[in-house]
Amino acid sequence: MDTLRDLVNWRSLRWRIALLVAVACCAIALTVGVLVHRSTLDRSMNDGESKAVTQLSRALQDYERDGVAPDGLRMSSGAMPDELLRRLRDRQGPSGGYATWYDGDGPGDHPSMWAAQTYRGSPVAVQVDMTTDLLTRRALDRHMWKYSLVALAVVVPLSALAAELPNRRLRHVARTARRIAAGDLAARTAADRGGDEITEISATVDSMADSLLGRLRSEQRFTADVAHELRTPLMGLVTASGLLPEGEATDLVRDRVRVLRTLVEDLLEISRLDAGAERAELRPVPLAEAIGESLARTGLVTQLTTTGALSAETDPRRLDRIVANLVVNAHRHGRGPVEVEVAGTCVTVRDHGPGFPRELLAEGPQRFRTGASERGRGHGLGLTIALGQAQVIGASLAFADAPGGGAVVTLRLPKAG
Amino acid sequence: MSVPVAGGSTPAPVTILLVEDDEVIRRSVTMALERYGYRVTSAGDGLTGLELFREGRHDLLLLDVMLPGLDGIGLCRRIRETSTDPVLMMSARGDALDVVSGLEAGADDYVVKPVDTAVLVARIRSLLRRATFAPAASRTPAGMADGRGRPDEGGHPGGHAPLVFGDLTVDTEGLEVFVAGRPVALAPTELRLLLEFAANPGVVLDRQLLLRNVWDYGWDGDSRVVDLCVQRLRKKIGAERIQTVRGFGYKLRR
Numbered sequence: 001m002d003t004l005r006d007l008v009n010w011r012s013l014r015w016r017i018a019l020l021v022a023v024a025c026c027a028i029a030l031t032v033g034v035l036v037h038r039s040t041l042d043r044s045m046n047d048g049e050s051k052a053v054t055q056l057s058r059a060l061q062d063y064e065r066d067g068v069a070p071d072g073l074r075m076s077s078g079a080m081p082d083e084l085l086r087r088l089r090d091r092q093g094p095s096g097g098y099a100t101w102y103d104g105d106g107p108g109d110h111p112s113m114w115a116a117q118t119y120r121g122s123p124v125a126v127q128v129d130m131t132t133d134l135l136t137r138r139a140l141d142r143h144m145w146k147y148s149l150v151a152l153a154v155v156v157p158l159s160a161l162a163a164e165l166p167n168r169r170l171r172h173v174a175r176t177a178r179r180i181a182a183g184d185l186a187a188r189t190a191a192d193r194g195g196d197e198i199t200e201i202s203a204t205v206d207s208m209a210d211s212l213l214g215r216l217r218s219e220q221r222f223t224a225d226v227a228h229e230l231r232t233p234l235m236g237l238v239t240a241s242g243l244l245p246e247g248e249a250t251d252l253v254r255d256r257v258r259v260l261r262t263l264v265e266d267l268l269e270i271s272r273l274d275a276g277a278e279r280a281e282l283r284p285v286p287l288a289e290a291i292g293e294s295l296a297r298t299g300l301v302t303q304l305t306t307t308g309a310l311s312a313e314t315d316p317r318r319l320d321r322i323v324a325n326l327v328v329n330a331h332r333h334g335r336g337p338v339e340v341e342v343a344g345t346c347v348t349v350r351d352h353g354p355g356f357p358r359e360l361l362a363e364g365p366q367r368f369r370t371g372a373s374e375r376g377r378g379h380g381l382g383l384t385i386a387l388g389q390a391q392v393i394g395a396s397l398a399f400a401d402a403p404g405g406g407a408v409v410t411l412r413l414p415k416a417g
Numbered sequence: 418m419s420v421p422v423a424g425g426s427t428p429a430p431v432t433i434l435l436v437e438d439d440e441v442i443r444r445s446v447t448m449a450l451e452r453y454g455y456r457v458t459s460a461g462d463g464l465t466g467l468e469l470f471r472e473g474r475h476d477l478l479l480l481d482v483m484l485p486g487l488d489g490i491g492l493c494r495r496i497r498e499t500s501t502d503p504v505l506m507m508s509a510r511g512d513a514l515d516v517v518s519g520l521e522a523g524a525d526d527y528v529v530k531p532v533d534t535a536v537l538v539a540r541i542r543s544l545l546r547r548a549t550f551a552p553a554a555s556r557t558p559a560g561m562a563d564g565r566g567r568p569d570e571g572g573h574p575g576g577h578a579p580l581v582f583g584d585l586t587v588d589t590e591g592l593e594v595f596v597a598g599r600p601v602a603l604a605p606t607e608l609r610l611l612l613e614f615a616a617n618p619g620v621v622l623d624r625q626l627l628l629r630n631v632w633d634y635g636w637d638g639d640s641r642v643v644d645l646c647v648q649r650l651r652k653k654i655g656a657e658r659i660q661t662v663r664g665f666g667y668k669l670r671r
Binding site: 223225228232233237238239240261283317320 | 439441442445446448449452483507509510511512513514515529530531532533534636637640664
């Protein structure tokens, strides 16, 4: 399928090379053809002229000897073409030379060569038939055309085939680069053939993947270390605060511990997303049910409408994260009622608050920036996480202001199956 | 008397061995679990933990991954050499390496720190349920016969014919598993998983279903837990017995 698509792709390198070869071949064939045609024509004209002149002088000799004009010798200027007479007049000089004229538009397809001379004050001429000559030249032209086309028919497919080898190597490089881009950092082109440009680009792709992998590993290690360093004291805090006797002060402490914990987890999640360490576990998920359950888990009052909800190929845990973050964000920064609609594999979350701040619409969500103060306080990580998780599951997330006021976020998920 | 008896009139306290290097966590988790009625023994490093494990009997092991000396993964592996006691790992890093190596080493489940005491207790209870459900296998490998004298569960000798799948025999009553006639020691989670498969031979069971039925996860269980437990089970009962159905789950070959 891929090969077929590649074969009919006229912009592929193979066809470009074939086209280039074809153009070069045509140029060579044309140049050679024109040169050969010209020189053959020249020679044939020379031959024709000398033949006509010889015949004229022989005819005149015969005339002088016999006193009778032999066949073919024209003595009256009326029987001669005007052009020949004109040329003869132009030639008139002390030497009294010959004039020749090739009558290419002769009667029918029968061109002829004229030779004329002034004999005793009046023009005499002979006409030599040149049809054979013309036919020979035409046959030569036909042959040149034919063999040029045969040569093209052989050379173009051959060059397309010859382009296949570098093409295949380039495709391999492209495939590898695509795999790397898709997250398979272990992919390598492993090219060592030849010292050409393709080897060079292969080596470059490999070293790019190496450095990417190195950076990713060190970032992942850093994220994991940070996670350990932050979570260990937090775990002690969470467990110990759970042991405190109930009371107002305990509630305050527990609330702050909860906030701190959410903040740490959000930051760790963002840093994992940034490090590219996240891998989705995709499976078909019926959206109406999944979204409904997610909304129920948030514990917030949200209206859900479904119209023709389908199954999406997605990671249910990440989808839940996205939906929960969007809904919590809508409740916290917008105003109710918060409406969620599932249509096909598209999920929209809409609130009736003041809408998104302009910077968010222009640049997307930014960490620790909640924009306008009327949207309330918050650390601005929720939408950043939602956006990052959407990228991990191959979904798109669009932020907009709803026509009737309020903010609307549209999540488009890949269809299942 | 270390097997907790569900619904008994005088339940013996369930003992948990906690190995955790952070002192605050060790002390606070100990106190929190004691409030739930568990008896907790604790150690601050892997080697002490191993010593304590060898000295006494514990119903459940709660291990931190990063420990000085012998780390949690190494400790879990050492414990698994001689025991099928339930093991719950606590990871602060929560990355794939920690989680996967812990499960590969034989842990039944894992939690990521910080974990609420309520969640921790829920995981512990789920693990203990598996262990009491399968007391025969929860003890040492040599003690397969211990299961026969269970006072409260089943105990109808010969009431059911054991299920046979090729050279695998699963006695769903006596909770014993034999491969080619030889008894196999399965950790409680592995046994529960096998029973789940044996109850539905030839049926594809997806990871979510297994997470719910075996691990008691509501919806957000980590499917790697299933994958790695299936791997461990395969090592014990033969790799071909449980077939992977790509994109769906696993099924037991009849």
